[in-house]
Amino acid sequence: xxxxxxxxxxxxxxxxxxxxxxxxxxxxxxxxxxxxxxxxxxxxxxxxxxxxxxxxxxxxxxxxxxxxxxxxxxxxxxxxxxxxxxxxxxxxxxxxxxxxxxxxxxxxxxx
Amino acid sequence: xxxxxxxxxxxxxxxxxxxxxxxxxxxxxxxxxxxxxxxxxxxxxxxxxxxxxxxxxxxxxxxxxxxxxxxxxxxxxxxxxxxxxxxxxxxxxxxxxxxxxxxxxxxxxxx
Numbered sequence: 001x002x003x004x005x006x007x008x009x010x011x012x013x014x015x016x017x018x019x020x021x022x023x024x025x026x027x028x029x030x031x032x033x034x035x036x037x038x039x040x041x042x043x044x045x046x047x048x049x050x051x052x053x054x055x056x057x058x059x060x061x062x063x064x065x066x067x068x069x070x071x072x073x074x075x076x077x078x079x080x081x082x083x084x085x086x087x088x089x090x091x092x093x094x095x096x097x098x099x100x101x102x103x104x105x106x107x108x109x110x111x
Numbered sequence: 112x113x114x115x116x117x118x119x120x121x122x123x124x125x126x127x128x129x130x131x132x133x134x135x136x137x138x139x140x141x142x143x144x145x146x147x148x149x150x151x152x153x154x155x156x157x158x159x160x161x162x163x164x165x166x167x168x169x170x171x172x173x174x175x176x177x178x179x180x181x182x183x184x185x186x187x188x189x190x191x192x193x194x195x196x197x198x199x200x201x202x203x204x205x206x207x208x209x210x211x212x213x214x215x216x217x218x219x220x221x222x
Contacts, residue, residue, distance in 0.1 A: 034210045043202055044154060045212040087154070089210075097142055098167045099211060101154040 001026045006088050006104035012040040012108045017078050021105045023071040023088030033052045033064055035073045037084040039105065046088055047073075113137045113201050115214035123220045124193055132188045132217045134203030143186045144204040144211055145178065147171070154202070160186065193221045 006023045013019050025033075032048035048055065050062040050071055061074040071088055085104040092098040115136045124130050136143050145157040158178055160200040163179065177189045188203075189199055198221045204211040 032209065036210075038154075040202075045214050046210040046212060049210055092156075094169070096167060097144070097159045097161070097167070097206070098156045099144075099146075100156070103153045 002102075003027060003100045004088055004090050005032050006086075006102040006105050008103060010106040010108060012110060014082060014110050015078060017109075018074065018076050019076075019078055019107060019108075021073045021086050022087070022101055023073075023102055025071070025088075025090045025100075027090070027093045027100075028066075028069060028088045029093035031094060032099075033071055034099070035060075035062055035071075035087040036087040036101075038087055039074060039084050044089075044101070047086070051100055073106075078107075080109050080111060083107055083109045115203055115205055115212055116212035117201075117217050119217060120215065121218045121220070122133075123222060126195060126221055127192050130190050130193055132190075132201050132203075134186045134188075134214055135184050136186055136203065136205030137212060138184070140207050140212075142208075143180070143212070144158070145149045145188045145208075146202045147199040148202065148205060148216075149199045157188070190219075193219075195221050196204035197212065197221050201221075 035047040036044040038044045048063045049069045054063045059076045063072045087104045088102040143160040148154045156169050158172045159166045175191045179187050200214045200216045203214045208210045
């Protein structure tokens with residue numbers, strides 16, 4: 001089983017649509033969870049941390065289910081500028097700082 | 112907004128040559144990292160650095176690689192004898208705690 005697994009997509013959605021990405025991770029000892037976005041040939045940019053209680057930042061909502069080892073990201077009212085690859089990222093385990101990246105889910109928002 | 116800066120943006124080197132990639136992390140961050148991304152593949156962890164020493168490293172980070180923090184601001188990655196398969200985008204990152212912030216990367220091409 002891959003350490004961090006994501007549906008590669010691509011997801012092609014119209015502007016204004018709601019889109020959800022899912023991710024599973026294999027290491028039950030992982031303690032830190034993040035969503036990053038990466039534009040083509042650019043660096044990953046931290047989008048948001050993910051907490052067990054769920055958290056929201058504007059149009060973005062992240063959820064974590066530790067029992068199922070499952071993380072989600074919901075984007076509401078999608079914009080053209082949301083087009084990117086979304087990376088699910090998990091720490092190696094325990095207090096480890098090492099981050100393990102998923103392969104990413106590609107999103108294209110269409111006008 | 113403070114950011115991680117990397118130089119050079121692109122480095123071409125001959126196989127067997129030594130290269131040094133340079134990074135200036137965000138000034139009040141305590142943890143520093145190097146990651147790499149081979150074209151079309153996922154981001155991979157190389158090494159983390161804290162309190163002037165390596166705290167974690169991956170299997171990729173073998174004897175050919177070394178890191179240094181020669182002064183209070185710079186953080187460098189050295190590859191002693193480059194191989195063709197070292198061609199990749201190398202990202203430096205830093206973090207206070209939690210998620211890491213990435214520099215724009217150095218594209219290393221080994222010919």
